[in-house]
Amino acid sequence: MPAVLRLLARRLGISLIVLAGVSMLIFGIARVIPGDPARIALGPNATGEQVAGLRQALHLDDPVAVQYGHFVADLLRGDLGVSLYTNRPVTLDIAQFLPATLELVLFAGVLMVGIGLPLGMWSASQRGRWPDHLIRVVSLLGVSAPSFVWAVMLMLMFAFFLPVFPIAGRITDSFEITRVTGFLLIDTLLAGNGAAFVDALRHIFLPAFALAVSGIGQAARLTRANMVETYDRPYIEMARAYGFPAGRIAAKYAFKPSLIPSLTIIGLDFAAMLGNAFLVEAVFAWPGLSRYGVAVILRKDLNAIIGTVLIISATFLIVNLIVDLLIAFLNPRIRHSERGAR
Amino acid sequence: MSAVLEIRDLHLRFRGHSGVSEVLHGVSLDIRAGERVALVGESGSGKSVTARIVLGLLQELPYAEVSGGLFLEGADLNRLSRRQWQGLRGTSISMIFQDPTSSLNPVFTIGAQFAEVLRRRDPGLPRGAADERAGALLRSVSIHDHARVLDAYPFQLSGGMNQRVVIAMALANHPSLLIADEPGTALDVTVQAQTLKLMHDLVERSGTAVLFISHNLGVVREFADRVFVIYRGRIVERGPTAAIFEAPGHAYTRALMAAVPRITGGGPPEPNDGETAFLDPMVVHEGGGA
Numbered sequence: 001m002p003a004v005l006r007l008l009a010r011r012l013g014i015s016l017i018v019l020a021g022v023s024m025l026i027f028g029i030a031r032v033i034p035g036d037p038a039r040i041a042l043g044p045n046a047t048g049e050q051v052a053g054l055r056q057a058l059h060l061d062d063p064v065a066v067q068y069g070h071f072v073a074d075l076l077r078g079d080l081g082v083s084l085y086t087n088r089p090v091t092l093d094i095a096q097f098l099p100a101t102l103e104l105v106l107f108a109g110v111l112m113v114g115i116g117l118p119l120g121m122w123s124a125s126q127r128g129r130w131p132d133h134l135i136r137v138v139s140l141l142g143v144s145a146p147s148f149v150w151a152v153m154l155m156l157m158f159a160f161f162l163p164v165f166p167i168a169g170r171i172t173d174s175f176e177i178t179r180v181t182g183f184l185l186i187d188t189l190l191a192g193n194g195a196a197f198v199d200a201l202r203h204i205f206l207p208a209f210a211l212a213v214s215g216i217g218q219a220a221r222l223t224r225a226n227m228v229e230t231y232d233r234p235y236i237e238m239a240r241a242y243g244f245p246a247g248r249i250a251a252k253y254a255f256k257p258s259l260i261p262s263l264t265i266i267g268l269d270f271a272a273m274l275g276n277a278f279l280v281e282a283v284f285a286w287p288g289l290s291r292y293g294v295a296v297i298l299r300k301d302l303n304a305i306i307g308t309v310l311i312i313s314a315t316f317l318i319v320n321l322i323v324d325l326l327i328a329f330l331n332p333r334i335r336h337s338e339r340g341a342r
Numbered sequence: 343m344s345a346v347l348e349i350r351d352l353h354l355r356f357r358g359h360s361g362v363s364e365v366l367h368g369v370s371l372d373i374r375a376g377e378r379v380a381l382v383g384e385s386g387s388g389k390s391v392t393a394r395i396v397l398g399l400l401q402e403l404p405y406a407e408v409s410g411g412l413f414l415e416g417a418d419l420n421r422l423s424r425r426q427w428q429g430l431r432g433t434s435i436s437m438i439f440q441d442p443t444s445s446l447n448p449v450f451t452i453g454a455q456f457a458e459v460l461r462r463r464d465p466g467l468p469r470g471a472a473d474e475r476a477g478a479l480l481r482s483v484s485i486h487d488h489a490r491v492l493d494a495y496p497f498q499l500s501g502g503m504n505q506r507v508v509i510a511m512a513l514a515n516h517p518s519l520l521i522a523d524e525p526g527t528a529l530d531v532t533v534q535a536q537t538l539k540l541m542h543d544l545v546e547r548s549g550t551a552v553l554f555i556s557h558n559l560g561v562v563r564e565f566a567d568r569v570f571v572i573y574r575g576r577i578v579e580r581g582p583t584a585a586i587f588e589a590p591g592h593a594y595t596r597a598l599m600a601a602v603p604r605i606t607g608g609g610p611p612e613p614n615d616g617e618t619a620f621l622d623p624m625v626v627h628e629g630g631g632a
Contacts, residue, residue: 234445241397241439242459242511243431256449332449332495 003335007328008321015317022313023306027071030302031064037300041084058302071306080310081303085296090307093292098311099182100170101277101288107185107208109270112215116266117259119216120223124258125250127228135220142217148279151210155283158206165206168285172199207284211276215269222265226258233257260331267323271316346519346551347373347396350411354391354575357405365391366575368410373519376549378542380566380583382556382598388575389555393521396553397435398427415518432462436517438541441528442504446496452476452507453492456514463515479510483540502533509541513548520545523555538565559602563587571595573620581627591625593617 038054039046055061058081059070074081080090116139123135142150159167171177171184175196180187185204188197230236231254239253240246278290285291289308296304328334354366366388373379381389394400398419401408412419414434419427439445447455456479457472467475473492480488483506496504505526512520525541526534542565545552556562562569562583569586571579571594579592590596597617 234439234441235447237399238437238439238445239447240399241431241437243428243433243462244458245428253447253450257447260449330449332451333497336495336498 004325004328007334008325011321011324015321018317019310019313023071023075023310024068026306026309027068028064030300030305031067033300035300036060037084037302040300080307083296083301083304083307085299085301085304090303093304094289094307094311095182097287097289097292100184100286101274101281101290102315103183103185104204104208104211104281104286104288105270105273105277107204108212108215108273111208111212112219112270112273113266115212116216116219117223117262119220120262121227121250121255123220123224124227124231124254125246127231132224136224139217139220139224142213143221144217145214146279147211147214147273147276148283150213151207151280151283154206154210166199166203170200170203170287171196172203175199207280207286210283211273211280214276215266215273218269219262219266222262223258226261227254230254230258256330260327263323263327263330267320267326270323271319274312274316274319344375344416345372345413346375346377346415347371347553348411348413349392349396350413352392352395352410352412353408354388354395354400355407357407362407364575366410369572369575369577371553371570371577371580373551373553375518375551376546377568378545378552378554378566380554380556380562380569381572382559382562382569383572384557384598387572389557389572390523392572393437393523393553393555396519396521397431397437398422398424432459433515434517435519435521436512436515438508438512438520438522438525440524440526441501442508442526443496443499443501443528445508446504448496450495451492452494452496452499456492456507456511459511459514475514476510479514480507482513482544483507483510485510501529502537505529505533505537506540509537509544513544513550516548517550519551519553521553521555524557525554527558534561559587559599571598577624578620578622579625579627581625585627589627591627593619593622595625 036051036055038051038058038060042050042054059067062070071081078091080094082088083090083093086093119135119139123132123139126132155167159165166172171188175188175193177184177187177191177193177196180190184200185197188194188200227250236249236254239249244253277286277288278294280286281288281290282294289311292304293308293312296308349369349371352366352369353364355362355364369388369392371379371381371392381392383389391400395408396412396414396419400406402424414430419430422430446452453469453473453476456476457467457469460472460475461467476492477488480491485491485503485506491499491503491507499507509525512522522541526537529537538561544550554562554566566583568581569579569583570577571586571592573594579586579590579595586595587599590599594617597620
């Protein structure tokens with residue numbers, strides 16, 4: 001079996017174990033916190049019998065282990081139960097809210113890589129000159145402030161004082177877009193509606209940028225540091241001694257070896273954006289999974305809490321898996337080693 | 343016969359926080375066509391910076407001041423633009439570094455790096471044709487499973503193998519001057535000897551002029567036609583290899599020779615750095631056209 005496939009199989013196995021662990025942990029925590037979900041769901045005016053009936057329907061009177069057994073059996077059938085908050089199957093809720101969050105986080109990821117890496121490369125190639133100093137200061141600033149601070153500041157600056165961008169939401173309501181992927185940037189294009197696409201782009205830019213700022217700073221700093229180190233390597237001197245153009249050395253011969261150590265951290269930052277999205281979505285009234293998650297936690301909506309956490313964990317694991325594969329793809333030492341990575 | 347490389351009264355100063363320090367104090371050196379010339383001295387004597395000045399690399403550092411005449415096959419290098427000078431690198435002048443494995447990029451295959459070198463002479467050379475030419479060049483350095491080597495990454499090959507690859511790359515574009523900066527010092531002695539012999543044969547056959555930088559007198563004696571001994575940024579002795587080894591005229595050259603460890607034991611004598619005789623004027627051995 002090729003090394004990359006073996007790596008993939010192993011990482012997939014580990015991811016499944018992690019996911020099982022997460023499900024047990026969150027299942028346990030959700031049952032331990034005080035408050036009766038049935039009572040909260042039915043409201044103060046419900047009778048004792050109604051509450052007892054719902055408790056039975058939800059298996060809440062069984063031991064936790066038995067409840068977990070029911071949960072796993074349902075999960076394997078693709079059933080996450082019914083949300084007590086929306087009265088709809090949790091899977092439907094997630095299918096509705098997840099794409100908005102994924103779109104936001106993916107767009108932020110594109111910004112992080114698309115802005116952070118070139119900034120770092122440029123900074124390294126200008127080492128010691130003013131663009132380098134400027135980029136280092138700015139990226140440190142970006143890393144230092146949390147994303148909800150950026151969200152509030154960006155919103156004030158570019159949606160309130162200078163109303164360049166819309167202040168909240170995903171798209172102007174007057175656009176009717178058929179839902180295909182749930183990603184508005186894609187759905188508007190599929191519908192061939194250019195004006196709606198631009199509108200969606202203007203809506204996503206500020207929240208995505210706020211979410212990406214610290215990642216951009218981090219990516220720029222890491223890339224710069226790794227590239228500065230790479231520039232001192234003999235193989236770069238050799239490339240220069242053989243007259244390879246400076247731009248090509250920067251973009252290819254110094255960049256690729258430098259990218260490998262940066263990529264792990266960039267992947268972690270990317271996954272961390274899933275968590276930060278909770279705050280940014282709140283600021284920009286972004287109708288995503290994070291807002292749904294907050295709402296269901298406050299209502300102790302057990303099925304929805306577990307479903308949300310599981311799906312976010314799964315996304316986190318998938319992102320890490322992709323990063324691992326990318327690194328294996330970029331780093332011949334991993335690709336060609338007999339035992340796979342590490 | 344005209345000189346392939348001529349260096350006239352080369353000065354190098356570094357500007358630092360604590361003022362200016364002069365590293366080269368008027369170095370002059372010439373290499374004729376097909377000649378192998380060694381520049382010998384201890385570390386810090388100015389050998390490697392001289393090589394990097396010839397390549398035009400050191401001049402790109404903002405804190406380095408270089409002055410002096412530099413001529414490659416009669417052409418005044420100082421009158422070239424930075425771009426023109428860069429155009430000579432990898433084509434008319436090529437270089438071999440100390441450690442072959444670390445001078446090859448770890449994340450690109452040998453084939454990809456070889457193609458890039460060949461494209462210095464032949465821009466737009468397709469990869470297939472590049473591989474074919476690289477294969478032929480690898481055969482000339484006695485690598486016969488060249489298909490495997492071209493597909494390999496440097497870390498998958500031995501140091502000796504990488505050294506052969508680097509030699510093949512250095513000669514790929516038929517340079518008029520090859521600069522070898524302590525080649526193979528990072529390799530073990532037998533492999534170093536083998537690869538130097540290989541390099542010797544190849545440059546002899548192709549008539550490539552070589553500037554051979556080394557601190558290792560044993561290797562220099564085997565390899566070079568003429569020797570320049572450098573000490574603290576000054577040439578202290580020059581002449582044909584045989585003449586210098588038979589009758590070293592300068593106190594520093596004698597100390598350098600005495601510093602070679604002997605198999606009979608006793609250890610090398612400590613060269614006395616404060617020796618005033620080391621600062622004596624240059625000794626020139628005539629003959630060999632020097």
